[in-house]
Amino acid sequence: MPSWIEINGLQKSMDDFQLGPISLAIEPGTITALVGNNGSGKSTLLKLVMNLANADAGSIEVFGKPVDGKDESWKRKLAFQPQKIIGWDAYTGTTLKKMISSFYEKWDEALFERIVRLFDIPLDKRFGKLSEGMQQKLSLALALPRNTDVLILDEPTAFLDIPSKRYFMDLLIDWMEAEERAIIIASHQTDDLRKLADYLFVMREGKAIGHYEKETLLESYRRYWLDETPDGSVPGEVSRDRQRIVSADPAAAEHYFAVENIRIIDHAALDLEEIIDMLLK
Amino acid sequence: MHTWKQAYWLAGFELKARMKRSLLMLAFYTAVGFVCISSFDVYLTENFYAFDLLFLLLFIMFPAWMKPKIFQMQKMDGDLWTVPAVIMLQQLPVPKAVIVKSRFIIHSVYSFPYQLILLVMLLAVSPAFREMITPLSYMAFLIIWLAVSVAAGFAMAASEAGGTYDTKLLAKSMIYLVLGIAIFYAAFQWLADEGLIYWTIGLAQNWPLMSIVVSLLIIYAGWNYWQRVMKKDIEKADYL
Numbered sequence: 001m002p003s004w005i006e007i008n009g010l011q012k013s014m015d016d017f018q019l020g021p022i023s024l025a026i027e028p029g030t031i032t033a034l035v036g037n038n039g040s041g042k043s044t045l046l047k048l049v050m051n052l053a054n055a056d057a058g059s060i061e062v063f064g065k066p067v068d069g070k071d072e073s074w075k076r077k078l079a080f081q082p083q084k085i086i087g088w089d090a091y092t093g094t095t096l097k098k099m100i101s102s103f104y105e106k107w108d109e110a111l112f113e114r115i116v117r118l119f120d121i122p123l124d125k126r127f128g129k130l131s132e133g134m135q136q137k138l139s140l141a142l143a144l145p146r147n148t149d150v151l152i153l154d155e156p157t158a159f160l161d162i163p164s165k166r167y168f169m170d171l172l173i174d175w176m177e178a179e180e181r182a183i184i185i186a187s188h189q190t191d192d193l194r195k196l197a198d199y200l201f202v203m204r205e206g207k208a209i210g211h212y213e214k215e216t217l218l219e220s221y222r223r224y225w226l227d228e229t230p231d232g233s234v235p236g237e238v239s240r241d242r243q244r245i246v247s248a249d250p251a252a253a254e255h256y257f258a259v260e261n262i263r264i265i266d267h268a269a270l271d272l273e274e275i276i277d278m279l280l281k
Numbered sequence: 282m283h284t285w286k287q288a289y290w291l292a293g294f295e296l297k298a299r300m301k302r303s304l305l306m307l308a309f310y311t312a313v314g315f316v317c318i319s320s321f322d323v324y325l326t327e328n329f330y331a332f333d334l335l336f337l338l339l340f341i342m343f344p345a346w347m348k349p350k351i352f353q354m355q356k357m358d359g360d361l362w363t364v365p366a367v368i369m370l371q372q373l374p375v376p377k378a379v380i381v382k383s384r385f386i387i388h389s390v391y392s393f394p395y396q397l398i399l400l401v402m403l404l405a406v407s408p409a410f411r412e413m414i415t416p417l418s419y420m421a422f423l424i425i426w427l428a429v430s431v432a433a434g435f436a437m438a439a440s441e442a443g444g445t446y447d448t449k450l451l452a453k454s455m456i457y458l459v460l461g462i463a464i465f466y467a468a469f470q471w472l473a474d475e476g477l478i479y480w481t482i483g484l485a486q487n488w489p490l491m492s493i494v495v496s497l498l499i500i501y502a503g504w505n506y507w508q509r510v511m512k513k514d515i516e517k518a519d520y521l
Contacts, residue, residue, distance in 0.1 A: 014521060015359075044521055052371055053519035068516075075374035084358075087369025090298045090351045099294055103374045128351075 002064070003027055004077075004150055004182055005049065010058035012048060019044050019206040021058060026150065026182050031172075033193045034186040035276055036203035042186040043083055045203070046154050049184075050080050063149075076104070079146040081139050083154040083186075089128030093121060093138050106147035115141035118167055132159040140168060144175050151175070153185045157192055169195050190273040202279050209279050214272070221270040221278070222250040227263040230256075238278050246270065246278070288382030291375065295366060295387055299349040306347045307395060314339055314399045321407040324478065330470065333477040337462075339399060340430050344392035345437040352387075354441060361520065362451075363443025368520050381511045385504070388438035396430055397423075413482060421485035421492040428496035431503040439507040442514035 003025035011020035019041040026032055034042040047053055049060055051067040060067045062074040088096060093116075101107040116123060119137040127135060136159045143151060157165050169192070176183065187193060193200065193214075200217060202209040226243040234240075235256050236249025243265075247253035257264055270278075296303070317335050324332040345353070354364050370380045400423050403410055414422065446454075466477075473480050484492045 014519070047521055050372060052368070053521050054517070072374070072376045080372050082372065086357065087365035087367075089365070090349070091294065095294060095298070099291070100373065 001028060004063055005184075006059075006061045007045075007049070008059050010045070010048060010060060011056045012044060012053065013056055014044070017041070017044075017206055019048075020208075022203075022208050023058075024201055024208070024211060026184060028149070028180045028182055029176075030198045031176065031183040031185065031196050032199045032201055033197035034184065034201050034203060035193065035280075036209075037280055039205070040203040041206040042203060043154050044206075046080070046152055046184065046186060047082075049152065050075075050078070077149045078152060079104075079143050079148040079150070080152045081143045081154060081156055083158070085127070085135060085139055088135075088139075090126060092126055093123035093141075096127065096138070096142055097123070100142050100146070104146040104148065108145040108147050111147075112141055112145040115144065115171065118171075119164060133161065133164070136160055137164065140171075144171060147179075149181055151181065151183045153183065153187075155186055155188065157187065157189050165189070165191065172196060190271075190276070193276075194272050200276075202276070204280055217275060218269060218272060220250070221246060221248050221275050222253070223268050223270055224253065224257070224264050225266040226257065227265055230260060230262055232260075248278075284376070284378050285382055287375075287379045288386055291370065291379065291383040292386040292390075295352055295383075296390055299351070302349050303347070303391075306349070310343050310347055310395060311398055311402075314343075314395070315402060315406070318399060318402050319406050321403060322409045324476065325407070325409045325413070330476055334462075334466065336478055337429075337433075340396055340426060341434040341437065344388060344395060344430075344434060347391045347395065348387070354443060358521070360445045360447055361443065361518075362446050363518070363520065364441040367441060367443060367515065371515075371520065377512050377515050380515065381508050384441050384511065385435070385438055385508060388435060388441075392430055392434055393427070396427065400426060410482075414486065415489075417489045418482075418485040421489040421496070422482060424493050424496040424500075425481045425485060428499040428503070431500045431507075435503060435507040436510075439511040439514065442511045442518060443520075444514060444518040 005024075005026035007022055007024045009020070010022045011018070013019070017039070022045060024032075034045065036042050044053070048055055049062070049067065051060075054068065063077055065071050065074045067074065091099070097112065101109070101112070115121075115137075119134075119141065121134060121138050121141055122130070123138075127138065130138065136156065140156060143153070157168055160168060172183065173196070175181070183196070185192065185196065197214050200212045200214055202212065221238070223244065223246045226245065229240075229243050230245070234245050234247055235252035236247040237245060237253070238248050239246045245253070254264070256262075317332075317339065320332065352364065352366065354362055356362055357365075357368070364384070367380060367384070370383070371377075404414075404419065469477060469480075475483070
């Protein structure tokens with residue numbers, strides 16, 4: 001099946017920041033998390049996908065259509081929730097719903113009402129008067145029911161409290177299961193990534209570090225407690241703290257320990273947060 | 282046609298969102314206009330040049346200033362300046378042509394009723410003006426000034442596309458703009474030996490039909506030209 005979103009050799013420079021070259025394909029039925037430190041270019045990448053800025057080089061195609069082409073119909077297949085919502089302040093939730101729902105054929109009114117009840121969102125208050133958390137809840141309530149093929153979320157849980165985050169995860173999982181869809185989510189929240197993501201696209205200072213399948217990534221890092229400190233470099237060695245070594249190539253590392261007669265006292269998988277930390281260093 | 286229908290529908294949201302405040306601003310700016318226009322007889326009898334500048338301001342800048350602040354051009358992240366609605370609508374499946382048209386409809390609502398009120402007020406408050414002008418000439422005068430509004434004032438609507446502007450560059454551009462207007466105004470006074478409004482009254486009196494036709498052509502051309510400019514500027518801008 002062809003990719004729904006295809007990014008090839010994308011580059012964009014702004015002042016002293018250079019994004020790319022970035023290549024990434026989004027397949028149907030997947031959740032891809034964009035991971036990176038602040039200023040790594042995640043939001044810029046998402047805005048380029050939404051054609052809110054012009055690329056210096058490379059291309060972005062959504063459902064086979066170049067985003068900077070004359071045909072803008074591809075936007076009906078995408079729902080975008082930016083990190084900072086601009087232009088909504090003067091409107092109430094009811095007005096925003098009236099405006100936004102009209103653009104999407106598959107708008108799910110029942111889901112909208114369910115989310116509004118779940119998060120207890122006041123629809124009669126102006127968006128600008130709501131707290132940041134409530135703004136984020138309303139914007140989610142206005143994003144999911146669009147039922148587009150692709151949902152793009154930029155830091156969707158940054159201002160949510162813990163129970164709301166849990167509800168949000170459940171909503172997203174239900175949303176994904178309903179039809180063949182795809183989600184791109186930029187997030188700093190490891191919980192989001194651990195529970196939701198199928199793939200991680202890791203970025204550092206505008207550059208792509210790698211595109212990983214989450215389970216494969218989790219299996220590819222291992223921490224070893226050894227009975228002695230190895231003299232040489234261990235295959236895939238990522239960090240070393242005396243007899244404690246982390247390797248990104250466990251099979252080769254274990255072979256090395258066997259050859260060098262180094263006994264493994266214990267070993268354990270790393271959690272996702274640690275792996276991301278290492279990738280971003 | 283569907284594009285215009287969608288644009289009207291979208292513009293309605295913004296216009297309704299601050300209706301009370303917009304009506305108050307219209308009343309305020311009409312009062313300001315009334316104060317200015319009450320001195321029109323002085324302009325006609327003593328060639329009070331500053332009145333031309335005031336009139337240009339009323340026709341070109343006031344409509345943009347009348348919009349509620351929340352919908353006006355503002356500084357976003359970094360050096361990005363734009364109207365929030367332009368970003369909001371681009372994140373939805375709204376074609377750029379519809380965005381442009383909706384901005385023009387909104388600007389029209391803040392321009393034409395106010396400008397028509399001013400022009401009718403002029404007839405009501407200035408006996409000297411009433412004596413000078415016939416109904417046909419008045420019609421021509423009115424259309425000439427609506428043409429000024431579209432040709433120059435709608436540059437303000439087109440500028441809502443925004444873009445990334447360095448603050449220094451912005452300040453420089455403002456200085457050049459003021460200098461440009463001053464030079465144009467001085468040259469006009471020197472060449473025509475009369476004020477701009479006086480000159481347009483002359484056009485309306487001497488060539489009313491020709492003035493109407495040319496002004497309508499200017500309105501048509503300006504209306505389409507500024508829309509094309511805004512669409513191009515939206516395509517060029519980086520809303521990051």
